[in-house]
Amino acid sequence: MSEAAGSGELRAEGLSFRIGSSELLRDVSIDVRPGRVTAVLGPNGAGKSTLLRLLSGDMHPSAGRVTLDERPLHEWKPQTLALRRAVMPQSSTLTFPFTALQVAALGRIPYTTGLGTARDHAVALGALARAGADHLSHRLYPTLSGGERQRVDYARALAQVWSAEVPGARYLLLDEPTSSLDLARQHELLDSVRSFAQEGVGVFIVLHDLNLAAEYADEVTVLREGAVVCCGPPRAALTASLVERAFSLRVLVTSHPRSGRPIIVPDPTRDGASTPDPGLPATPSLM
Amino acid sequence: MSSAAQSLPRRAPGAASLAAERAPLVVLGVMLLGTVVVCLCVGAVPVAPGQVAAVLASAIGVELPWAFGEREALVILQIRAPRILLGVLVGGGLAVSGALMQGLFRNPLADPGLVGASSGAALAALTLLVIGGPLVALLPGPLAGAALSLAAFGGGTLAVIIVYRFATNGGRTSVTTMLLSGIAMNALAAAGVGMLVFISNDAQLRDFTFWSLGSLGGVTWSRLGAGALLLCLGLALAPLLGRSLNALLLGEVEARHLGIPVQRTKAMVIFLSTLTAGAAIALTGIIGFVGLVAPHLIRLAIGPDHRVLLPASILLGGTLLLSADLVARTVASPAEMPIGIVTAFIGAPFFLWLLSRDPAGRAQL
Numbered sequence: 001m002s003e004a005a006g007s008g009e010l011r012a013e014g015l016s017f018r019i020g021s022s023e024l025l026r027d028v029s030i031d032v033r034p035g036r037v038t039a040v041l042g043p044n045g046a047g048k049s050t051l052l053r054l055l056s057g058d059m060h061p062s063a064g065r066v067t068l069d070e071r072p073l074h075e076w077k078p079q080t081l082a083l084r085r086a087v088m089p090q091s092s093t094l095t096f097p098f099t100a101l102q103v104a105a106l107g108r109i110p111y112t113t114g115l116g117t118a119r120d121h122a123v124a125l126g127a128l129a130r131a132g133a134d135h136l137s138h139r140l141y142p143t144l145s146g147g148e149r150q151r152v153d154y155a156r157a158l159a160q161v162w163s164a165e166v167p168g169a170r171y172l173l174l175d176e177p178t179s180s181l182d183l184a185r186q187h188e189l190l191d192s193v194r195s196f197a198q199e200g201v202g203v204f205i206v207l208h209d210l211n212l213a214a215e216y217a218d219e220v221t222v223l224r225e226g227a228v229v230c231c232g233p234p235r236a237a238l239t240a241s242l243v244e245r246a247f248s249l250r251v252l253v254t255s256h257p258r259s260g261r262p263i264i265v266p267d268p269t270r271d272g273a274s275t276p277d278p279g280l281p282a283t284p285s286l287m
Numbered sequence: 288m289s290s291a292a293q294s295l296p297r298r299a300p301g302a303a304s305l306a307a308e309r310a311p312l313v314v315l316g317v318m319l320l321g322t323v324v325v326c327l328c329v330g331a332v333p334v335a336p337g338q339v340a341a342v343l344a345s346a347i348g349v350e351l352p353w354a355f356g357e358r359e360a361l362v363i364l365q366i367r368a369p370r371i372l373l374g375v376l377v378g379g380g381l382a383v384s385g386a387l388m389q390g391l392f393r394n395p396l397a398d399p400g401l402v403g404a405s406s407g408a409a410l411a412a413l414t415l416l417v418i419g420g421p422l423v424a425l426l427p428g429p430l431a432g433a434a435l436s437l438a439a440f441g442g443g444t445l446a447v448i449i450v451y452r453f454a455t456n457g458g459r460t461s462v463t464t465m466l467l468s469g470i471a472m473n474a475l476a477a478a479g480v481g482m483l484v485f486i487s488n489d490a491q492l493r494d495f496t497f498w499s500l501g502s503l504g505g506v507t508w509s510r511l512g513a514g515a516l517l518l519c520l521g522l523a524l525a526p527l528l529g530r531s532l533n534a535l536l537l538g539e540v541e542a543r544h545l546g547i548p549v550q551r552t553k554a555m556v557i558f559l560s561t562l563t564a565g566a567a568i569a570l571t572g573i574i575g576f577v578g579l580v581a582p583h584l585i586r587l588a589i590g591p592d593h594r595v596l597l598p599a600s601i602l603l604g605g606t607l608l609l610s611a612d613l614v615a616r617t618v619a620s621p622a623e624m625p626i627g628i629v630t631a632f633i634g635a636p637f638f639l640w641l642l643s644r645d646p647a648g649r650a651q652l
Binding site: 056058077078079080081082083085086087089092093094095096097098099102106107109110112113115116160 | 393530541546547
């Protein structure tokens with residue numbers, strides 16, 4: 001199934017990013033491997049989106065480097081890169097009255113020169129279906145709700161890396177793709193992400209919900225104040241002590257009765273501390 | 288959410304929908320052609336369609352069985368044909384220039400005037416009319432005849448270049464800064480125009496007023512010249528930007544993720560928009576409304592896909608301007624009304640009516 005084994009990876013090594021005197025990321029390394037879902041977690045302002053923007057090549061790191069197939073990202077031609085990886089932004093600024101189908105078809109831009117082909121059209125429809133948005137295909141994008149837009153944006157990203165049309169693994173970078181979705185839709189979308197990954201696509205996903213990450217990610221990286229607190233498979237990385245260190249919130253970690261994956265619930269009553277101070281440093285002593 | 292691996296819908300409805308994408312261009316092409324025929328026939332000297340065909344055929348050495356006189360041949364070939372070509376090119380140029388700017392600014396209200404193309408041209412034209420007389424007198428004949436066109440083209444282009452330079456820093460153009468410096472440029476040019484109006488005499492003022500209302504009148508093949516060539520170039524190149532503009536509507540970062548060279552696209556959009564609007568204004572004076580309305584009508588009817596929108600705007604812009612010119616030259620015949628009056632008088636109420644019915648709800652967006 002996975003075309004990817006041994007065909008390289010999207011890798012960040014020792015990334016730091018500074019704007020003026022504030023350091024948004026500090027010595028962060030992460031591997032996004034084909035066929036795997038890599039989630040990044042962390043409190044607000046931890047540097048999750050900054051990491052995504054460095055991995056996508058929007059910004060250049062102050063130190064460290066990002067490579068795709070062991071070649072620095074900035075050496076790739078944008079047109080070639082667009083055939084290999086798609087990025088789904090947190091929100092879209094599109095205000096022109098495209099239909100949802102047209103928006104999904106915009107993901108085919110790297111493959112077309114003139115008007116779209118029948119295949120592009122079919123891919124856009126297929127991507128909408130996998131995003132659970134096929135019933136929206138003829139609705140105008142600006143009239144959709146936030147959650148509906150999010151699924152259409154996701155479909156656009158899927159359409160861009162729909163199948164292996166050039167050599168090398170494909171990558172999908174998603175910035176909080178479930179932030180406007182209801183519970184059922186969150187799971188639908190992440191289920192689709194996982195099945196896409198199983199086709200050999202490397203997925204990097206920024207998430208807020210620890211339990212979604214625990215359920216769907218193969219690897220998680222937890223950031224706090226621009227630095228990595230922990231990384232590894234969810235079961236190893238999402239322990240109570242590490243989560244408490246990252247989020248300054250007392251939590252209880254149990255495991256899912258069927259999947260055995262970790263479940264994290266806040267436990268503010270313990271020790272009487274109800275309002276954790278985000279300014280506090282790590283509190284391992286509470287364990 | 289289907290999880291079946293790369294399965295596409297079995298019966299891809301692609302072909303039908305692709306034909307639907309191209310159909311508007313065919314319809315608009317036929318409309319433009321029909322308008323051209325009507326414009327060839329109607330006027331102070333009415334010519335029957337058969338005679339028009341015979342005149343045009345005889346011009347390329349083919350005999351057709353319709354009799355026509357010297358007078359009809361002269362009217363068709365020397366008066367109406369160049370005027371119609373001018374109308375098609377200028378209408379198409381204004382419309383595509385508006386469509387390009389609206390795409391770049393991601394705002395359906397944008398037009399080249401926003402970044403100084405019209406006000407720069409107006410200032411330069413008025414400068415020439417009011418204080419440029421002695422300079423024109425020094426120029427050789429053909430150049431003197433084209434002095435107003437050259438001044439308008441130069442003024443409009445210069446204004447946009449200045450605005451573009453202000454908005455470009457370290458090789459990146461900020462669209463927002465362009466908009467703001469465009470506003471400043473327009474204010475400055477308006478002040479300059481006011482100053483010149485203040486010192487101008489009645490004749491100069493009247494010339495300028497008519498120039499600023501636009502006209503396709505008095506055009507000959509030789510006067511089409513370089514302006515028409517520039518317009519042809521712009522009209523041929525602009526539709527190639529459709530794909531990139533579609534991507535830019537998502538945002539600059541998103542467009543880059545789709546592999547679009549964003550800065551080059553922005554520079555090309557500004558260049559072609561200025562070229563087409565500048566050449567159009569140079570040939571006919573300022574004709575409002577077409578650049579705003581033609582792309583808007585297309586978006587209302589078939590949506591904002593710039594791969595179709597750009598060529599469709601050209602066809603519709605040509606049709607609209609020819610129709611307006613038909614009214615301008617017949618309504619007060621033998622006198623000619625400035626075409627800008629017609630485009631606004633007919634165009635604005637029609638546009639309002641269209642907004643009020645708006646079947647797809649697109650205007651609400």
